[in-house]
Amino acid sequence: MTEFSGLGLIEPLLRAVAEEGYSTATPIQAGAIPLLLAGRDVLGLAQTGTGKTAAFTLPILQRLFQNKKRVAAKSPRVLILTPTRELALQIGDSFTTYGRHLPIRRTVIHGGVGQSPQVSAIARGVEVLIATPGRLLDLMAQNHVNLGTIEFFVLDEADRMLDMGFIRDVRKVVAVLPKDRQTLLFSATMPDAVVDLANSILTDAERIEVTPQSTTVERINQRVLFVDRADKRRLLADLLEDKAMARTIVFARTKHGADRIADHLKKAGITADAIHGDKSQSARVRALESFRNGELRALVATDIAARGIDIDGISHVINFDLPNEPESYVHRIGRTARAGTDGSAVSFCDHEEVGYLKDIEKTIRQPIPADTTHPYHAVEVAQIHASSKPPPRPKAPGSNRNQNNRNQQQARPAAAPKAAPKAAQQPAKAPQKAGKPAGPRPDAARNDQNRHDRRPAPHAVSHGNGHGNGSGKQAPRAAGTPGGNTPMRRKPNAA
C-alpha cells in the first residue's frame, strides 16, 4: 500500500485527493508520481481503470505550481492529446478536481462545438490545454495557439491514436513542441508503431507497466448467447426487463445499428439513448450525462465508448454485436466491474459472428460460457461454434432454424437467462478487502489495483530511450494481460 502522503505531493493536492475520498495510490500512481515530480519522461503501459489520469494530473499540477510562471496569451505550458472528445473532457474534469485548491487554469478543445469560446480561453491564457488532434491542428493553423512554450506533453491512448489514423497529426504537433520538455506516453498495447513513436518523442524514459486487465476481467461474469440475427433486438429487450440491469451499456458495431437498437428499446418502454461519432457533440454529452445520472437504463454505443469512458456502476455490458477486433472485447467489458464491484458481460453471437467469438476466446485465453437455456438460443449457431471447423460461408436462411429452436423451448418465459450464474444477474458487491479502494479513481474509476499493493511500486523497468532495444522488435508487454498486449495484429477467422 502506498499512501498518497508518501509520494511527495504538496498539501493542496493531498487535500483534493482526500476530499475525493482516497488515501492509497494505485500502482501506476505510486510509480509515476515520484518520477514525474523528478522531471522524468514516462512510458506508461496502462489503460483506463488503472488510475492513469490522476497519475499524471497530480504531478503536472504540482510542477506547474512549484515553478510558477505568468502564462502568456495563447501559450499553454501543458499539452495533453487524447483520441476522443469524451476522454479529453474527462481529463479536463480531473484537472478541475485535483487542481481545485491551486490557481491553475485549464481548457479542453475539441471538434463538434464552436471554436470561439475555445479561442478566447486560450487567448486569456491557460496553463493546461487538453485537446483532440483535429481541433488542435485547426487552431494551430489559425494561429490561435502557440505550442512553443510547452513544458509537459502527454500523449494518451497512443495505440488507439494510431489505430484511428492520427499518427500524422500527432507528428505535426510534436514537430512544433520545444525539444526541452517532459513527455509522457500512455498506451494499453505496444505495437511496433507505438514503440517507434515512443522512441522518437521520449527521452530517457522510465517505463511503468500495470496490468489491470486480468484482474478486472476475473470479476466480470461473462457469457455468450447464441442467437439468430433476427432475434437480437427482441432478446435485448427481454433481457432488459430484468430490473437488475439498471445501468447497461450495449455495444453495437455500427452507428446506424446503435441508433436502431436505441429506437427499438425506446419503443419497448426502456429508457435508452445512443452515442456514436455521427451524433452532435451536444447529443453525445446529453446521452452520457443522462446515462450517468440514471435517467437512462441503457446506453447504446459504438466503440467510441469502448475505451476510456468512465461511468460508475455499470451493471452489465451487452455486446449486441461482437467486435471484429478481439482487443475491443476486452475494452468493452472493462466498462463494468469497476469501482470495486462485480459486473456482467453478455455477448450475442449470431451465425456470422462465430469466427469473431473464437478469436476473442483465443485472445482472452478462455472460453466464454454459453447460456443455452434461453428461449432465443440458436442451437445451430452453438453447433457451429462447437465444431472446430471454420464458420460456414453460405448465407443460411436463418429464420427457419430459428423457428424450430424457439418451439423446442417455448415453455420458457422470455426473460433473463436462467442459466446464468446468480452473480451475473446482479452487480453484486465486490468482496472488498480493504474497505475503500485507494487512490484517485483510476481515470476516475478504481479497480482492484490494490490487489497489487504489496508491491512497493509498479514494475518499473528503466529502458532508456529504447533505441538500444536490441532488435527493436521486442514489444513491451504487460505480463498476465490476457492477450491484450500481443504485439501482433490478429485477423478474425470470419470476415
Place this chain on the structure above:
DNA sequence: AAAAAAG
C-alpha cells in the same frame, strides 16, 4: 469492415 476526429 467500422469506428474515431476538422469542417
